[in-house]
Amino acid sequence: MSTRLNQFFSLVGLAVTELFRQPAVFLLILVSTAITVLVPLAIFHQLGQENHLTVDSSLAFEFVFGVILAGYSACATLHNECRSGTILILFSKPVSRLMFFLAKYMAVSILLGFFVLCSTAASLLAERLAPRMFEFDSVGLILLLALTPAALLAAALLNFLTRRPFVSHAMIFFALVLGALVLILGMLDREGHRVAFGSMMEWRLIRACLLEGLALLLLATIAISLAGRLPSPATVAILTAILFAGLISDHLVSLLPPSPVLRYGLQMVLPDIQAFWPADRLAGSGTLSLATMLHAAAYAATYGAGALCLGYAAFRNRQF
Amino acid sequence: MKDETLIIEARELTKVFRDFWGRAKVRAVNGINLEVRRGEIFGLLGPNGSGKSTTLKMLLGLLYPTSGQLTVLGLSPRDVAVKSRMGFMPEESYLYKYLTADEILNFYANLLGLSGQAKKERVETLIQQVGLTGARNRPVGEFSKGMARRVGLAQALLNDPDLILLDEPTSGLDPIACREVKDLLIELARKGKTILICSHHLADMQDICTRVAILLNGEVCASGTVTELLASPDTIKLTLQSPSREGLASILEYVEKETGTRPQVDHTGRTLESVFIETVSRRRNAP
Numbered sequence: 001m002s003t004r005l006n007q008f009f010s011l012v013g014l015a016v017t018e019l020f021r022q023p024a025v026f027l028l029i030l031v032s033t034a035i036t037v038l039v040p041l042a043i044f045h046q047l048g049q050e051n052h053l054t055v056d057s058s059l060a061f062e063f064v065f066g067v068i069l070a071g072y073s074a075c076a077t078l079h080n081e082c083r084s085g086t087i088l089i090l091f092s093k094p095v096s097r098l099m100f101f102l103a104k105y106m107a108v109s110i111l112l113g114f115f116v117l118c119s120t121a122a123s124l125l126a127e128r129l130a131p132r133m134f135e136f137d138s139v140g141l142i143l144l145l146a147l148t149p150a151a152l153l154a155a156a157l158l159n160f161l162t163r164r165p166f167v168s169h170a171m172i173f174f175a176l177v178l179g180a181l182v183l184i185l186g187m188l189d190r191e192g193h194r195v196a197f198g199s200m201m202e203w204r205l206i207r208a209c210l211l212e213g214l215a216l217l218l219l220a221t222i223a224i225s226l227a228g229r230l231p232s233p234a235t236v237a238i239l240t241a242i243l244f245a246g247l248i249s250d251h252l253v254s255l256l257p258p259s260p261v262l263r264y265g266l267q268m269v270l271p272d273i274q275a276f277w278p279a280d281r282l283a284g285s286g287t288l289s290l291a292t293m294l295h296a297a298a299y300a301a302t303y304g305a306g307a308l309c310l311g312y313a314a315f316r317n318r319q320f
Numbered sequence: 321m322k323d324e325t326l327i328i329e330a331r332e333l334t335k336v337f338r339d340f341w342g343r344a345k346v347r348a349v350n351g352i353n354l355e356v357r358r359g360e361i362f363g364l365l366g367p368n369g370s371g372k373s374t375t376l377k378m379l380l381g382l383l384y385p386t387s388g389q390l391t392v393l394g395l396s397p398r399d400v401a402v403k404s405r406m407g408f409m410p411e412e413s414y415l416y417k418y419l420t421a422d423e424i425l426n427f428y429a430n431l432l433g434l435s436g437q438a439k440k441e442r443v444e445t446l447i448q449q450v451g452l453t454g455a456r457n458r459p460v461g462e463f464s465k466g467m468a469r470r471v472g473l474a475q476a477l478l479n480d481p482d483l484i485l486l487d488e489p490t491s492g493l494d495p496i497a498c499r500e501v502k503d504l505l506i507e508l509a510r511k512g513k514t515i516l517i518c519s520h521h522l523a524d525m526q527d528i529c530t531r532v533a534i535l536l537n538g539e540v541c542a543s544g545t546v547t548e549l550l551a552s553p554d555t556i557k558l559t560l561q562s563p564s565r566e567g568l569a570s571i572l573e574y575v576e577k578e579t580g581t582r583p584q585v586d587h588t589g590r591t592l593e594s595v596f597i598e599t600v601s602r603r604r605n606a607p
Contacts, residue, residue, distance in 0.1 A: 003433040006430055006433070006435065007430065007431050010427055010430035010431055011431070014416070014419075014427055017418075017419075018418065021418050084414060085410065085412055085414035086415065086416060087414075088377075088380075088382060088408070088410050089408065089414055089415075089472075089475060090431070091381070091403075092380050092382075092403060092406060092408035092485075093428060093431040093432055094400050094403040094404040094432065094433070095400070095403075095431055096400050317384075319377075319382065320377070320382045320383070
């Protein structure tokens with residue numbers, strides 16, 4: 001048992017290392033964070049509903065970039081392993097296909113967990129930094145614009161001095177900077193005066209981002225199932241289609257003839273992404289209850305387990 | 321005494337690749353029979369597309385036979401348990417380019433269930449054995465083809481396997497490394513390991529294989545021991561050390577009278593390989 005666990009964690013560790021050293025993954029996380037934080041600064045100060053729009057946009061960006069990241073990373077870790085031939089050596093070792101498949105999903109989940117953490121911090125910062133009545137949060141902006149390049153420089157310096165990989169360290173330093181910014185800005189008001197910690201932050205976003213994270217984990221099960229056969233562009237395209245179809249799944253079901261078989265069939269096949277879309281529930285002073293979160297988690301686990309079973313069934317007899 | 325234990329047994333092994341609609345596209349392996357015994361170095365020879373790699377992949381359980389029977393170490397190649405007694409080195413160096421040689425070997429050692437001191441010692445021994453001590457901490461993406469092949473060989477030997485499957489093991493290696501690999505394989509076979517090699521390098525195969533099979537269009541055209549296959553029963557070779565001109569002339573005259581044909585006279589030269597190895601070794605060992 002311990003040998004199998006050791007094998008499993010070795011496979012997960014390698015896949016996570018591989019993903020965290022991919023420049024494309026870092027770029028996706030960096031661009032997603034930058035857009036989430038900077039877009040409200042550029043456009044929403046003229047529309048009069050800054051807070052509402054900022055929350056909506058940051059949650060939407062998390063979904064869109066999360067789907068791209070799930071599709072890309074699933075293919076980078078599974079499809080590329082098949083295509084590059086490294087799987088030939090791997091399967092010449094006593095590694096079962098089920099363990100390999102699950103390890104790949106675990107690695108993608110860890111990466112998505114990291115992405116959700118960054119997105120949560122970015123959403124909190126976006127809401128905090130969004131202009132109010134044409135006034136910018138200059139303290140927050142200065143800190144953000146100073147510390148982000150500092151994180152990248154620190155990773156570059158580490159690479160120069162110790163030859164440690166740049167991308168993975170830049171990603172970790174960047175996440176640390178985001179976390180530090182949330183903590184620092186949580187203690188300051190928009191003029192830079194000390195306030196009670198968190199009084200100026202929209203903490204409801206944490207649950208909202210976690211809820212979306214559950215949807216991303218669900219979509220990752222589909223992504224890894226597709227990645228056993230398809231390359232990145234096809235996987236991301238199908239995943240995006242499923243995301244949008246899932247967001248309007250209720251409407252799609254209502255379009256069907258009133259046959260329970262057809263309706264239940266479509267509900268089983270199409271994930272109900274609407275259950276994970278938190279923006280409507282956060283309108284006004286609404287919150288996400290623990291029951292909502294648990295219900296969504298149970299749905300994601302059930303649907304995800306089914307998708308993984310189908311994915312594994314397609315992968316287990318694949319010949320290389 | 322010769323060990324007759326069958327390590328690989330294939331009976332009427334066939335592999336047909338099919339297209340999207342399930343129609344037969346290529347019959348890559350067509351009813352071959354193979355028997356490889358413990359301690360043998362068995363060579364699979366053949367031109368490109370003859371079915372060598374397909375056979376090797378079926379032995380690894382990466383491809384499934386369309387028909388026929390195949391057992392490896394007494395089990396189905398698809399059985400995960402059999403993999404812990406096998407080592408495989410593919411034709412291309414399929415390695416994780418961003419990992420160092422050390423990290424790669426440790427990763428595969430974990431998959432093979434090695435841990436602690438045993439893992440450390442095994443990795444250390446193999447790194448030295450394949451001559452990568454100075455480059456162990458460099459990412460393999462920066463390696464030359466020959467160096468990557470050494471990592472490939474090291475990972476194949478990590479678990480001290482009973483059966484070693486090698487696809488073009490000397491491809492990309494310089495003559496000295498090539499000689500070292502061949503010596504290593506002969507030594508492993510002497511220790512009772514069974515080795516199956518696919519290669520185009522006929523001279524290398526002739527050097528080390530005990531038995532070979534020649535594949536063409538997925539079928540075994542010829543098989544047997546190297547000595548049997550190379551033997552030409554009607555011709556013999558006579559080697560003389562510095563004969564005098566007169567002595568040679570009288571020998572040739574005698575042979576011609578006895579056989580009715582004029583014998584062929586060649587100077588036995590050294591091989592380019594032996595000259596290369598000698599020259600480079602002399603230069604390396606120079607103070």
